[in-house]
Amino acid sequence: MLKSRAFVRKTKRGNVIKVVKEHYLRDDIYCGIPGCPRCASQTTTITQTPPRTTKLVPTPHYVLPDTNVLYHQIDVMEHAAFVNVIILQTVLEELRHRSKPVYDRVRALIAEPARSFYVFSNEHSRETYIERQKDESPNDRNDRAIRTATRWYNEHLGGARKVVLITDDGDNRRKALGEGLPAFHVRQYVESLADYPELIDMVANVAEEDIDAESRYTYPEHLSKSQILAGLKSGAFHQGTLNISQHNYLEGSIFAKVNGEEMTVMILGREHLNRGVQGDIVAVQMLPKSEWKAAVSVVIDEEDVEKEDEEAKPTTAPDEVAAAESAMEVDSAPVEELKPTGRIVGIIKRNWRAYCGTIDKTSVREGQAGGMQPVFFWAMDRRIPKIRIRTRQAATLCGQRVVVAIDGWPKNARYPQGHYVRTLGAVGDAATETEVLLLEHDVPFAPFSPLVLSFLPVEGEKWEVDDEKHLHGREDFRGLDICSIDPPGCTDIDDALHARKLPNGNYEVGVHIADVSNFVKPENAMDLEAQRRGTTVYLVDKRIDMLPSLLGTNLCSLRSNVDRLAFSCIWEVTPDAKVKDVRYTKSVIRSKASLTYDAAQARLDDPNLDDPVTLGIKALNMLAKKLRAQRIERGALTLASPEIRFKMENDQQDPVDVEMKELKETNALVEEFMLLANIYVAKKIQSVFPESSMLRRHPRPPPSNFETLTKAVGELGLTLDPSTSKTLADSLDRCVLPEEPYINKLIRIMTTRCMMQAVYFCSGTVPEQEFWHYGLASEIYTHFTSPIRRYADLVVHRLLAAAIGYDKGYSSELTDKVKATEMCNVLNYRHRMAQQASRSSVELFTNRYFKGKVVEEEAYVIRVMKNGFSVLIPRYGIEGYVYASPTSSPSASPFTYDADTNRLVAPSATIQLFMKVTVAVTVEEAGQAAAQRSKLVVRLVKPFVEGLSGTPEEAAKKDGKAGVGSARLRAGADEREGKRAKRK
Incomplete structure (x- = not known):
């Protein structure tokens, strides 16, 4: 049956056109109910599970929720108690326009066979489709369509089984009852499910009523x-x-x-x-x-x-x-x-x-x-x-x-x-707390579904490079002395390198990156899941992979002495580290060694080793130093962060020790060539796809971001100039106090926090002058070197393959600027959440480490506030807040805040930025606080402040080193302040 509707509309140019919309109605749409005699020819059913009976509805029945129920009560509908649910097309389309996240959750329920959520196309059924009446609102028309479908179902089933309408819309429910339809509020229906008492707690209270009657508080009315x-x-x-x-x-x-x-x-x-x-x-x-x-x-x-x-x-x-x-x-x-x-x-x-x-x-x-x-x-x-x-x-x-x-x-x-x-x-259970931080940062951590895993190679771990199948269009680099250099215990090896001297005196340098795109094809279930996850998330005690482990830790991991598929960048570089030429190619490699940073450093330090792999590492290190010098000359920043590593023993939940991460020459070696690869790949893909390349930029921070830090550094007699990345880098090099060597690193850490966030972006949406990466002082940049753990790199691999002509039938998705922008937004969000989850994991294990301990350590003041100050403890790489009062009452504080100098002043001490202090660190256990949230508690020990640092006798017993350092820093600052006053 064909229904058509004609109307006229005005175009942007003022022309009037006639539009005809055709709507096809069918009388053979299956109801989805198993055993339905009227739909006997159909085989697909809701489920073989018998329909439920309750005290409220003693007849076997199915549930039909309206749009508001799915929107407001999605947590209830996701509960295992709800099976055999009919979702109307009207409801689903209305929900899609109202809330994409809730729509996606409903779609996930529909896709789960055991839940038996069936979509009925009521808008295309001749018996359930209705026209909108004159002066009827779209919402009222949809409510009438839902009641119409409910009535049709009950007539269709003939009384042996029922379809029950669930709605919290009072008017819709009254009309349904007036038409003789079984209709209930969500709370009514849930209360009748005696086997699931917890469900009543999950019912959302959407009524605009005051449930805080004991504490009246009226806010201003929100505008329409x-x-x-x-x-x-x-x-x-x-x-x-x-x-x-x-x-x-x-x-x-x-x-x-x-x-x-x-x-x-x-x-x-x-x-x-x-x-x-x-x-x-x-x-x-x-x-x-x-x-x-x-x-x-x-x-x-x-x-x-x-x-x-x-x-x-x-x-x-x-x-x-x-x-x-x-x-x-x-x-x-x-x-x-x-x-x-x-x-x-x-x-x-x-x-x-x-x-x-x-x-x-x-x-x-x-x-x-x-x-x-x-x-x-x-x-x-x-x-x-x-x-x-x-x-x-x-x-x-x-x-x-x-x-x-x-x-x-x-x-x-x-x-x-x-x-x-x-x-x-x-509360306090390690597995529970880890799940909490993953949920809080929206990290997808469920196991990969069978559908995703079905796209893995059928050979599984027995998969091997087949020359006949895989060498076509690739270069064979298995004869090169390639090696990888990674942290100890690394199993997802993205990258490998080689270097060899050429007859003309130059060097051939190669960066070889795992060819993940060979296994993850666009738009299949594995690709969509990787896109949804965005990145691998690294926690202290575990890793949430972006890709199934068969790929990440095996088939795509560039392990030694096995053939692997790669995407390679090959440069010809002069001994002065000037790039003469570059080319890109798909390849097959066979790494000769999988080295840790320590093992590679040992090869560098041993003058007697002259095997091909070691000679290659030494050549790479020589060139890396020169590349780094060139970057710094251009204005690249050398910043810092307080990174730590936890030592665990056996299967203990709590760490036994904490140590700072030590960076070696080989860390910088790998970093330089990864940066070089990312820069050159960015240039290549942007030259071929100027409108749709996925790039990464680091915006210049506004001068206001540095105001407080610049003023604080000035108090030390030092100068910070953030005008450009070059002036900032040079001034950071000059921010040195011989008596306090850590101050330079501390200023670099605080400078990092003044930076803007680096972001992915689509090249066609930003002017070229804004491609600039401020921290690296590079005109263009992208991510290419970690496709196992970052989806952005996988996208860049596809772009590069198309750019060099390897993939001649590439998807149009690569040139869609709108979709590329949407993807960049998703990946920026996932990257940000992954970083925050990693930091929260460190915080969690830090709290576990300090559980039951009171540890005194040196710390530096990094922020002064009106009622206290923040400190960084270098030994543990952690921050804490020291309250300026032993209670939460500001009137009890021995300090007075001086806004002009941003200092806390007490009779016996003055707290200012960069000052060295001694603090006592402990953890307030979960359960002691009203909210049962464990938190790090940091208290001032030295300098001694009456009423805050304990008794004078206790303070006298403490080691005086920190006090001497603090006094020296204060004295130096006072002396410099005096000299400035004289000059004025």
Whole structure:
């Protein structure tokens, strides 16, 4: 049956055209119910599992949810209790336009055979399709279509079985009941599933009601979407992603373009944040300049504030006190130091996700075992406000890591409301804590599916290079003296190198990269999974692979003495490290040695070794030093980071020691040639695909990023010049204090934190002058050398293969600028999350190392804030925050903050940037705090401060080395300050 609809529309040029839309309706669409006599000719069914019966619906039945149920209650629908579910085409299409993430989750359920989610094409069935009526809204039409399909199903099944409509839309449910259809609220239906008592906790509360009745708080009303759009268009509002401070949960900011200039707009206090949550896209109205503030950071922990609230019941709410003290002083600040401030007037897009954390056991009421009660949940991410949920499992959930989702945040509720999703495991358990950090950073870590694994070579580990099959179009480099140099225990060997002297006195240098693209073809399930994962994630105790281990640690790993497929860059280089020529080719190699950095360094240091592999390494090292000198001359930066390595014993969960990672000459050797390969490959692919190449750039940091550091370095009599990467590199070399050798490394570490994030981008979306990689001082750059662990490199391999003519039938995906840009955005996100997950893993194991210990160590002050200071402990490569008060009350602090010099001043000591101190480090165990979040506790030992560092007798017993160093640094600074005063 064919239905058509004609209408006219106006084009952008003003022409009027007639559009005819044809809609084909069929009467043979299968209902999906097994054993249906009317659809007997069909074989595909929902499932062979018998339909469920409940006290609410004693007849065997199937569930048909509407769009709102899938959107709001997806956590419930994903529970194993829900099988035999009918998803209407109307619902699925509406959901796709409403929320892509939820749509993808529903699609995953549909693809899982055991769950039996069946899609019924009601919009193409002659018996269920309906026309939109006059003056009927699209939403009302869709609700009517859902009721129509429910009625058809029940008539179609003839009464032996039912289809039950699940909807939380009151009007839709009333109409369904009025039409004689079985329809229930989600909570009604879930309560009838007696075998799954935990499901009732998972029901989202989407009603705009105040569940925080004991603590009334009214926020300003959010503006409507039309008001927000009008304000953004007129320039009255500014759009940005809300970023909450890690140190102060009442201090947020957005990065927005104001009057043509990009700047950070501060948003301070609970009222101005106005129910914004970390990651939300918000509309912000600028406050008048009279309310702009000068930034002075302060650490405020929501747990401490709430504890004060419970104990002291002050007349002024603690959060308002915190906001007043938070950062911002107007009177004493010069006008040029004032930062623009604003307030959130509306939410453009929520960025809520499922949060891992713990139940605040102080909020659990005793004597209500099994009864529904409201409790508070603390997220692991301290930027997330505490969330109020209702649960029947309160006592059971204490001491467990749980997952909670936010349902809403009414304007008259002090805190957002949410619902329980699932339990992960006991607080402190190593496996549970690792799962938590992976979930918190959105790292896909499920095992590879059978569908993905089906695209591995059928030979498995017995796969070998076949000359007849694989040599076509490749060069045979198996006779070259190639070797790989990697960290100890490395199994995913991406790269190998060789060097040999040519008859003309120059050198042939080769970088050989695993040819992953030979095994991972575009658009198959393995490729899509690798794209979704984006990168391999390295944790302290495990690795989350981007590719199945058969490829990553075997067939693509360039292990020694086996034939492997590679993609090679071959240069002719003069003895002065000048590149004369370069070519790119697919190849077959046979590495002669898989060396660790230490083993390669031993070969370099032994003058008696003259085998071909060692001679090649020595040639590479000689050339690498010259290449490095050339890079530094161009302005490449040599920065630093406090990287550590944990020592583990046997199967113990806790590390037994911590040591700093030591970099050797061979580390720099490998790095130089990987950089060279990435630069030359970037030039090649961009020359052939100027509009769609995947490149990587490092934007120049704005001068404002260096203001605090430059001022602090000046206090030491040193100068930092961030005008260009060259001036910055040169000034870093000059930032040396002979009496404090570590200061130079510390300044480099802090300089790293002033940098912008390097990002992937599509070449056709950015002007060529912005391709620049600031840190490497390179005009163009990409990632080519690690395709086993980075999807971006795999894309670049495909581009290079097409660029050199090896892949003549390459996919059009490679030239699609829009899709390339989307992919870059995904990979930037995955790369960022992987980095954060790795850091969190280090933090987790650091806490485990300090568990039950109190360790005193030297540390350096790297940031001064109004109520304390941050320190870096070189011995462990960790940072900690030292509160300037023994309690959370600022009035108890022995320090006074001097905003002009950015110092904390006490009668017996002054704390300033780069000062050496002695601190005591321990861990506050999970369970001691209300939120049961383990945290590193750092306390000042020296210099001695009354009321903060213990008794004078205890301080006198301590080793005085740190105190001497601190005094020397202070004395040196005071002397330089005096000299400057004299010159003035």
